[in-house]
Amino acid sequence: MGNDIFEDCSRRGCPELVLAFNDMMGAVSEVRNHAPMACVPKHATRDQLSDIFTKYMRDNPSIRHRVAALLYMISMSNAFPCGR
Template identity: 30%
Template sequence: MKAGALVCLLLVLSESVEAQPVTGNELFEACDTDGLAQAGYCIGYILGAVEGMRWGIAAPLLHAGGVDVASVNQTSNSILQICEPDGVIAKQYTDIVIGYLRTNPAMRHRPARGLIQIALGEAFPCQQ
């Protein structure tokens, strides 16, 4: 009987918790402070979002096989519309995203990962 009650409780608890995406407001708040922990979160979130978007495109292509890394990178750039030049460093990514969030406060209620893509796409557009 105790096991059944425990299973029911776990099901109720697991269904009531829902992950919410980080918004531009939340990311801007974390990035626009001097705290070391917030700075680490800011850089980590932005770089993680960029790498996550790229890996989300690359993984199925690489898994399918027969595709070289350069082609995968080119496809990723084309889909994301982010074509940064060689030598871009993490600090530039964060500066660009923070600048975008600062100058576009009306957009900050949207999911941060999309705003990151827009900001970097505007900063590093792909040549058509």
């Protein structure tokens, strides 16, 4: 859940996890034949994405008990909305 992931990411970052979540976001969009949930720039680094995800969880403690993958998708769609 988000609380456990937040503790780990806050301590040492979570660049490997964000790569897995990015793959998962792409897979969900493909399987559901939907537009991407977020338009993460190709030049965004793993560390940058980790920072964005961790900041989102830090700023939203009331929903941090939710599934970490969902929190990641929300954080990326807020940071990198498509069509802007």
